[in-house]
Amino acid sequence: xxSTAGNDRxxxxxxxxxEYEFYCPIDGHREQGMEGTIVVxxxxxxxxxxxxxxxxxxxxxPTGPHNAITDVPGxxxxxxx
Numbered sequence: 233x234x235s236t237a238g239n240d241r242x243x244x245x246x247x248x249x250x251e252y253e254f255y256c257p258i259d260g261h262r263e264q265g266m267e268g269t270i271v272v273x274x275x276x277x278x279x280x281x282x283x284x285x286x287x288x289x290x291x292x293x294p295t296g297p298h299n300a301i302t303d304v305p306g307x308x309x310x311x312x313x
Contacts (some may be wrong), residue, residue, distance in 0.1 A: 249273030
């Protein structure tokens with residue numbers, strides 16, 4: 233998906249399971265790390281599944297709407313309020 237203007241945003245639709253490489257086609261950008269892999273229908277290599285995703289219950293309280301520490305009243309994310 234190469235953009236002629238260099239700034240188009242495209243949203244591909246990939247339905248066939250597999251691993252698909254993508255990269256920025258602008259000269260030198262791929263070499264600087266602007267690349268990656270999209271995994272469809274599976275788990276990315278080197279990514280460990282979350283315990284909760286495997287059905288393992290953590291703690292005894294239900295998770296909040298964002299499944300994050302900031303769901304707990306009185307906690308923050310390290311920013312000053």
